[in-house]
Each structure stands twice: as structure tokens, then as C-alpha cells.
Amino acid sequence: MAVVQTKPKTRIQAEKSERILDAALEIFSENGFRGSTIDQIASAAGMSKPNLLYYFKSKEEIHQTLIDRLLKTWLAPLEQIDENGDPMTEITGYIRRKIEMSKDLPRESRLFANEMLHGAPRTLAKLEGELKELVDRKAEVIKRWIQDGKISECDPWHLIFSIWATTQHYADFDVQVRAVLGPDRSGESRFQDAARFLETFYLRGLKP
Amino acid sequence: MAVVQTKPKTRIQAEKSERILDAALEIFSENGFRGSTIDQIASAAGMSKPNLLYYFKSKEEIHQTLIDRLLKTWLAPLEQIDENGDPMTEITGYIRRKIEMSKDLPRESRLFANEMLHGAPRTLAKLEGELKELVDRKAEVIKRWIQDGKISECDPWHLIFSIWATTQHYADFDVQVRAVLGPDRSGESRFQDAARFLETFYLRGLKP
DNA sequence: GAAAAAATTGACCATTTGGAAAAATATGAA
DNA sequence: TTCATATTTTTCCAAATGGTCAATTTTTTC
Helix, strand or coil: CCCCCCCCCHHHHHHHHHHHHHHHHHHHHHCCCCCCHHHHHHCCCCCCHHHHHHHHHCCHHHHHHHHHHHHHHHHHHHHCCCCCCCEEEEEEHHHHHHHHHHHCCCHHHHHHHHHHHHCCCCCHHHHHHHHHHHHHHHHHHHHHHCCCCCCCCCCCCHHHHHHHHHHHHEEEEEEEECCCCCCCHCCHHHHHHHHHHHHHHHHHCCCC | CEEEEEEECCCHHHHHHHHHHHHHHHHHHCCCCCCHHHHHHHHHCCCCCCHHHHHCCHHHHHHHHHHHHHHHHHHHHCCCCCCCCCHHHHHHHHHHHHHHHHHHHHHHHHHHHHHHHHCCCCCCCHHHHHHHHHHHHHHHHHHHHHCCCCCCCCHHHHHHHHEEEEEEEEHHCCCHHHHHHHHHCCCHHHHHHHHHHHHHHHHHHHHH
16 A cells, blocks of 8 residues: 555655655646546656555545645745735735746646636635635735725735736746747746736736 | 538538537536546537547547637637727726626636646647737737827736736636635626726726 | 438447556665 | 565556447438
8 A cells, every 4th residue: 555645754755755746746737637647657757657656556646645735835925915014015025926936836836727627626625614714814904904095995805816817827828828928028037027017017906 | 530520511410510519618628638538528418429429530629629619719809809999998898708708608718728728739829820919919009008198008918918817717717716705705796796806906007 | 212321329449547466676674 | 684674566457438330220312
């Protein structure tokens, strides 16, 4: 049976299961769950299929592990919003962090998007739990900012959705973005351009 | 060989291939290309697998047909932007049309999103062709509006991306949106709330 | 209403794929 | 060095799946 269920015990276990997860992230984010084979993942991780199955007892388990880890990473930037900070700074900071994540962790973003796209079968409970709670909490913060006249009136939930959408777009729809921008604007600078656009746009949209 | 390659000839061909495409849209958008089986599609279309393969010679061909049709539908709302209209009205109109599409054609949106997410293997050429041309054309229109001082300065391409992202989000990430909004705000009204948020937000962001 | 064309079915096949089992090998603690 | 444990490989299997084909049934045409 698989070894890593609870905690890796040996050096090799820690190393190998990390390599597997990294390879799996690559493969899953590119091909989706059903579009990926254990063989592909194994070979990307530089080992044989049965060897991989020594560490994770099924394809499903690898995927589940990735998803579980991902959610924490995903919530972190929102968590960081400080109710005592300056609203404008907090929100543009959040946007910058999210754009940064699209640039640095596109595979994670796509894995997550894929999961959502297909109805979040393995994540729904957490969305309705942890995620909803966090968003509700932060929405309250934003509401207070609005009541204090620090930012203009708007629906905090849809505001958050819009930030998610616009920032993650640059990871999830990367091909499309690059196709439209053309070869000359498809360099790393597109993230900076996006950040600049979004920050000024949200500043204008939220200025009281 | 498949019959419908060029044009359906008989009544039955027209009807059945339409039913197949509708079923395929349902299945593909839910499970992705590799996650869907011909059997599933056939049974959703109320026929046997070999029967389905009488109309389309492969799973790939069904998918390709869907994607080809989709792009036209997808470009239509942007196409409608009128350079001679009032900028604000044109842009909020565009947003409304896009939100409408997320509400009425979520399966199409998800099919498209899935294709993008996995690198648009079957669409890339069209993205770099038709799509880019259209967007470039409309970006010029927006540029002129900016130069004429009718809307505030911003990058037209990223403006368009942001509209795509925010509106399609409500179809592609529907599960997440509903999970966060909770049962009471998950009715049809969420599209209206989204539209209201986005329209006022873009109005504020673009007011010169 | 008979012949031709179109549509449908049932049986079948090759390949891919997730996964199991057991044997063989490497590693580490005593 | 030896024994126990951890790791890896080889071999294999059963189910799922995309697709074919010949035979049969239905529809259309004349």
C-alpha cells in the first residue's frame, strides 16, 4: 500500500513523493485529470509506473493531494488583506499578489480552474466551508470601508470575484492572451502591463 | 465514412447530427474532451455508439465541429461594438451581452474555457487570426475614444481581457460563485447582480 | 410496391490504461 | 556483516474505450 498517506518517514519518501507531485502538477494542469495518465506522470517524475504507485496508491490520490495543498496557497493572498490598512493600498496589493501568482504559479492556477470548470467534485465542500467563510469575512471588511466612505459603493462579493477573474485570466487563458497580444507583446512584460492596467482601473473604480 | 462532413443531405441527418452536437456539448463541457466517451455522448443523444459514428467519423470530429461553430458565436458580441455609438453605452452594452451569454450559454463558455486551459490545440490558428484581428480592430476604436477624451486612458487590450474574464467567470467558475454566495444568493439573480456590479464599476473606471 | 439508398444494430477488435502481485535489489540500523 | 525494512522492477491483468464491419431494418424514390 501507499506509504505517504500520513507523513513521509524516510528521506527517499520525502524526495520522491515531492517529485511525483511536481510532475503530476505539470501533467494534470496541462491535460486535465482524465487526460493524464499515470505513465506520463511517472515518466515526468523519472520513475516507473509501479514505482510511482508505491508512493501514491492511485491517480486519484495524487490529484487529491495536489488539490488539498493548493487551496491553502490559493487563499493566502486574500487572507493577507488587512482591515486596518489603507483600503486602496490593500486592494491594489491584493491585485498585485494575485497577478504575481498567475505569473509564478500558472500550473496551480490551471489545475484549480480545471477543477472548478468541471464542477469541483473534489473541492465543493471546502469551497462552501473555508473559502466561503474567508470571503464572507473579507467582504465584511470591504463593507465597512464602504460605510466609512473610504471606497465607493459596490457589492464586495462581486468585487472579489472580479479580482479573481481578471488576475487568474492571465494564467488560465494564457494562450489566448498571447495570441491576441501577438509575439512582440507576449513577453514577461504582459504581466506587468496587466498589473498596471488593473491597479489603475480598480483605483479609479473604487475611489469614493 | 461520416455523412455530415460537408452538408447534411437528409432530414434525418440534419436532426440527428444536431442532437449529437447538443449532447456532445453537454458532455464535453462537463467532462472535457478526454474525460468524455463516445458512449456517453451517444446515450445522451439517445442512440447507439456505432449509430453516432455513422454521423461523425470520430470523437475528434464532433469536438472540432463544436469548436468551429463556437468561435463565431463567441466573437459576435464584440463585433457588435459600434465605433460611432456612445462609448459608455457601447461598453456597458458589451458587458451586458457577455453576461447574458454566460447565463444562457454556460456550456459553450466552459467548452471554450477548457480548450484555452489546455493550450487551445485546435483553436490556436484561429485565435492568432480571426480573433486577434477583431480585437485589434476594436482596440483601435477604443484608442480613438481615449484620444477624443471620451473615456479615460487605459490599455484597450487589457480592458477587453478584463471584460472577458469578469463576464465569463460567472459561467466557468459557476460552482465557486455559487458556493461563495451561498444558497440564498445563488438564484438566477446572481447574473443580474453581476451585471449591475460590472456596469457601474466599468462606468466609474472609464469615466474620463 | 419494388428497388435503391439511408439508417441502425450487434458483434467484434486492438489499444490504452489503472492497478496488483511477487520477485529482486538497495538501504540502513544493530 | 547481517537482518529487517524500504524501494524498485518485471510481469501481468481486467476494464474501458475508440473505432470497424457486415448484416439488418427503415426510409425514400420511382
